[in-house]
Amino acid sequence: MKKIINDPADVVAEALAGFGAAHADLVRVQQDPALIVRVDAPVAGKVAVISGGGSGHEPLHGGYVGAGMLDAAVPGPVFTSPTADQVLAATKAVAADAGVLYLVKNYTGDVLNFETAAELAAADGIEVSTVVIDDDVAVTDSTYTAGRRGVGGTVLLEKIVGAAAARGDNLEAVTALAQRVVSQVRSMGVALSPSTVPHSGEPSFTLGDNEIELGIGIHGEPGRKRVPLMPADQIVETLLTAVVEDLPFTASDQTLLFVNGMGGTPELELYLAYNSARRWLAGKNIEVARSLVGSYITSLEMQGMSITLLRLDDEMTQLWDAPVHTAALRWGV
Amino acid sequence: MKKIINDPADVVAEALAGFGAAHADLVRVQQDPALIVRVDAPVAGKVAVISGGGSGHEPLHGGYVGAGMLDAAVPGPVFTSPTADQVLAATKAVAADAGVLYLVKNYTGDVLNFETAAELAAADGIEVSTVVIDDDVAVTDSTYTAGRRGVGGTVLLEKIVGAAAARGDNLEAVTALAQRVVSQVRSMGVALSPSTVPHSGEPSFTLGDNEIELGIGIHGEPGRKRVPLMPADQIVETLLTAVVEDLPFTASDQTLLFVNGMGGTPELELYLAYNSARRWLAGKNIEVARSLVGSYITSLEMQGMSITLLRLDDEMTQLWDAPVHTAALRWGV
Structure with a gap:
């Protein structure tokens, strides 16, 4: 293995630190739990849009945090789902008064942990809606998936739904839009x-x-x-x-x-x-x-x-x- | 060799066609000779900034054609200098009334062919100034070079000099600025x-x-x-x-x-x-x-x-x- 890294255990944390330093005008990066949050979050009156998943797919998702797209990204270890606690921490960091939308790629660990986070957030009085994307036509079920996998469509979903949230659409509307994008x-x-x-x-x-x-x-x-x-x-x-x-x-x-x-x-x-x-x-x-x-x-x-x-x-x-x-x-x- | 290509001889032409189709709002792509030209060139009153070199370094240089950066990029075959005729064609396509600046990475073929093109352009009454970049400290002289090679600094040079041309600096001023960037x-x-x-x-x-x-x-x-x-x-x-x-x-x-x-x-x-x-x-x-x-x-x-x-x-x-x-x-x- 030839990579430009130090200790393999520190790859995600060090890359996140670099990302935060390079884009300090756009995001705040937090470690333990790892989060990338829009620098001006929470944005009052706006549905907060959150996505996340294993690292190793960059620029997805951290590269899409900012005005008109995501409010937070939740990076797991490389090719490994983030924990429910991580997702919950992101939710609390960006939730304003208009609810939160989770955009989740269809992988078993991601779906489960975002679901758990949504329940924990609800217990804290934060309204969360979740849309799962499964755009990969290649296979039904796979190593990491019940059903189809979420892949490239995720980038388009995050952009389009993020723009709807930015113009002030409510949680019901952005959820319906996200489902429409997934269907198309x-x-x-x-x-x-x-x-x-x-x-x-x-x-x-x-x-x-x-x-x-x-x-x-x-x-x-x-x-x-x-x-x-x-x-x-x-x-x-x-x-x-x-x-x-x-x-x-x-x-x-x-x-x-x-x-x-x-x-x-x-x-x-x-x-x-x-x-x-x-x-x-x-x-x-x-x-x-x-x-x-x-x-x-x-x-x-x-x-x-x-x-x-x-x-x-x-x-x-x-x-x-x-x-x-x-x-x-x-x-x- | 595993690549997503058809006939190896057609790689640059097909990629250029794709680039032109994807960015039709920004550029016009021409084949034989291959050129990438700003869609609104020539821009009256503005120094035209041109760069080029072998293909295989994308997004350099075609990815930097547009408002505030390059007026034209001249792509040679992969890792091979463009011809003087190609550079001359680009020059004629974008020269307005304020002269043309060539930004050339220091490789022997590039330097020679841009130099010949400058002479041919001058014979046609187009004023051309050339700045060569040689920012690579690794080696003095090399396989393709007398002196140091031009590498990453080229991207910064094209951006900064392109912005100066866009605000209306004259040929003498943008040339001096380009030399200052190269020196730093x-x-x-x-x-x-x-x-x-x-x-x-x-x-x-x-x-x-x-x-x-x-x-x-x-x-x-x-x-x-x-x-x-x-x-x-x-x-x-x-x-x-x-x-x-x-x-x-x-x-x-x-x-x-x-x-x-x-x-x-x-x-x-x-x-x-x-x-x-x-x-x-x-x-x-x-x-x-x-x-x-x-x-x-x-x-x-x-x-x-x-x-x-x-x-x-x-x-x-x-x-x-x-x-x-x-x-x-x-x-x-």
């Missing part, structure tokens, strides 16, 4: 190489020299199947076919196309894949109205990518375009 | 793994399982020395010691600290290294007034990082903070 977004990924969790020191799986894994999870958990390396056009077609048939997306749909790097993929390859995806979608008369290309939900240094497609309506488009000021996404300010 | 910025990098040029299919060098290379170049060209893997704190100290002693930076200097990923390095490691760098600089009473952390000048999928330190003055700080609207850097708009 689908993803699938591919791995060319594994990632290595610092604590274990060993790659999470092995692939042959000419082998890729379709439908990979963001923790390296198994996907649909291993196949020989294919040209980009064929990889993109395989992923998009699964994504499009699942919802299904149909001709004249307005979409947001998100080509995401898994951490170790050069931007050159991501834009090449984006180009390929545009061509394929054009052939189906599916319109790409908005785009996001880059490494926004990763699996440490894994090489590979995921493709996410969101069917937009006018409100979602407007909320996507709304100002956002976070470490990883910023526009309009 | 120093960098050094480290590689944990090599990158593979698509066309060759073979890693550009090999490293042992427990070996890293200090002072690596952005094309994988040799650095200072190979050493066993060290803890992050020791890597950071090695890089920063070389950087700080070179200028030299001294106590109470105001600086911009830029921790840059080489393409395959997780953000977790970059923020951890940034944290380590902050601590080390604090010990020398060198103040970090501005920061940039992320993969902004890369070497395809290489794992590693570089650290760049720029001594700021008030004008540079103001220009760094000025609005910028590009694919890879955006704030204030």
Whole structure:
């Protein structure tokens, strides 16, 4: 294992400290329990939006804390759920008077711990609503999941729902919007190489020299199947076919196309894949109205990518375009 | 070689097409010769700022085309200089009435081809000024270089000089500013793994399982020395010691600290290294007034990082903070 780290046990704490120092204008970072909180939280009159999960997927979720997106992110150890106490501490740190929305990727530990936190918060008089995202079409049930996994759609969900909370929508409205986004977004990924969790020191799986894994999870958990390396056009077609048939997306749909790097993929390859995806979608008369290309939900240094497609309506488009000021996404300010 | 590509010969053209489609609000992309041009160029009354070089370092330079930064980027093949004709075409596409500034990383092919283009442009009545950046303290002369190489400082140079051009400084003033930035910025990098040029299919060098290379170049060209893997704190100290002693930076200097990923390095490691760098600089009473952390000048999928330190003055700080609207850097708009 070659990584730029000190003691593997301190990776998350040291990276958090660095993140807090680099973005002191946006966030406050707390250790024990680890939290990333919007610098001006709690924001009176606004629904507080919280997400979290294991570390190793940066910039998710800490990179999305700030005006127009998340009020707090709750980072667990690498590829490990945060505790209920951590989530509760985040909740108390950012809850104002309009309630709290949890956006939770569908992994068993995350779902359980956010649920427990919601109960504890309710006992403290804080109203919490939870929406679980499960946009990965690759597999039903998996190593860490009952049901489908939450992956790339999470980034779009956090942006759109965060914008709705920022404009003053109430808890019921942002919850309904979050459910609508979840119902309209689908993803699938591919791995060319594994990632290595610092604590274990060993790659999470092995692939042959000419082998890729379709439908990979963001923790390296198994996907649909291993196949020989294919040209980009064929990889993109395989992923998009699964994504499009699942919802299904149909001709004249307005979409947001998100080509995401898994951490170790050069931007050159991501834009090449984006180009390929545009061509394929054009052939189906599916319109790409908005785009996001880059490494926004990763699996440490894994090489590979995921493709996410969101069917937009006018409100979602407007909320996507709304100002956002976070470490990883910023526009309009 | 595992990459998300089609024919290796088409990688740059396909990625450029994707980049142009994803950022049609910011840039126009042209093929044969390959160019990325600001969508509203030429901008009357403004010095046009152009940079370029081999591809494979994305988001450099195409990701920095837009308001407040570059007017055009000229991408060569992977790790290969653009031609003089390409640079000339970019020059004609963006030159208005205030002259053109070339910002050139110090690599032999780049310097030669930008120089030839400047002569051809002058013959066409376009006034061109050129500033070469050579911020890498690792080695004097190298595989691709007479003298030091241009690396991470290029990103800061393009931002600061682009802001000066945007506020209306004339060619003489932006040239002098660019020279001042070059005189105040120093960098050094480290590689944990090599990158593979698509066309060759073979890693550009090999490293042992427990070996890293200090002072690596952005094309994988040799650095200072190979050493066993060290803890992050020791890597950071090695890089920063070389950087700080070179200028030299001294106590109470105001600086911009830029921790840059080489393409395959997780953000977790970059923020951890940034944290380590902050601590080390604090010990020398060198103040970090501005920061940039992320993969902004890369070497395809290489794992590693570089650290760049720029001594700021008030004008540079103001220009760094000025609005910028590009694919890879955006704030204030």
